[in-house]
Amino acid sequence: MNMRTICLVASVGMILVGLTAWTLAERTGYETAEYEVIEADGSFEIREYPDLTLAATNAKPDAEGRDGSFMRLFGYISGENQANQKIEMTTPVFMEPAGDPSAASMGFVMPKDVAESGAPDPSGTNVEIRTRKGGRFAVIRFSGQLDSKLAEEQETKLREWMQSRGLEGEATAETAGYDPPFKPAALRRNEVLIRLKARGEPSESEDQ
Numbered sequence: 073m074n075m076r077t078i079c080l081v082a083s084v085g086m087i088l089v090g091l092t093a094w095t096l097a098e099r100t101g102y103e104t105a106e107y108e109v110i111e112a113d114g115s116f117e118i119r120e121y122p123d124l125t126l127a128a129t130n131a132k133p134d135a136e137g138r139d140g141s142f143m144r145l146f147g148y149i150s151g152e153n154q155a156n157q158k159i160e161m162t163t164p165v166f167m168e169p170a171g172d173p174s175a176a177s178m179g180f181v182m183p184k185d186v187a188e189s190g191a192p193d194p195s196g197t198n199v200e201i202r203t204r205k206g207g208r209f210a211v212i213r214f215s216g217q218l219d220s221k222l223a224e225e226q227e228t229k230l231r232e233w234m235q236s237r238g239l240e241g242e243a244t245a246e247t248a249g250y251d252p253p254f255k256p257a258a259l260r261r262n263e264v265l266i267r268l269k270a271r272g273e274p275s276e277s278e279d280q
Contacts, residue, residue, distance in 0.1 A: 080227055095183070102161055102162055103163075105162065106118040106121070107119040116211070117212075119169075119265075120208050120209075123203050124182075125201065125202075125203060125204075126182065126201070126203070127149065127180045127194070127200075128200055129134060129178055131167065131175075132176070133220050144196070145179075145199050153192040153193060153195055153214070154192050159182065159183065160183050162180065163181075164250045164263070166180065166247070167179075168246040175257070179202075191241075202215045206269055208267070210234050210239060210265070210268055211230070211263050212263065215261065218262045223247050223264055232247075234268075239268055241268050242267045245266045246265050247262065249261075
């Protein structure tokens, strides 16, 4: 290995270390939705979530906010609400199914102090304040550019892991993203979450 190659390898290594440090520092600058880890197994976890207050809007699953959904929510936390209140950004951004494969609900988690005091009503009609019901979830964590194909691949892995543990979950899954769209895909934190059912609880098909 010549000196030029050594310098190039060292430079790439320093860049990767710098990007990693910047990514971690960026994430720690935001409040993250609370949860308790019940079990951890590599990239898999079982978590207990409390009720969370979300500012939510309709979104297209693979648009990454380019359909206007992200900016509607960002406008809300920037003061486009009945109290003209600016609200701190948090992580993650949840994407939940909306009953139609071409539709989803994008949700920003309200900071704990805002949720406790009462989130202000939106000024427009395209954002709503709602509660994401707490409960126990099976979760898989992964990197990459989150789209429906990657989410489906990871959901399959998660359901196989759940089956090996004798766990039963809802038929639908949701995703969570912790990074902005401009973050390099290899450094992103993404998750697929499946709500677990208590033993003996009827399936969604049986409820209908």
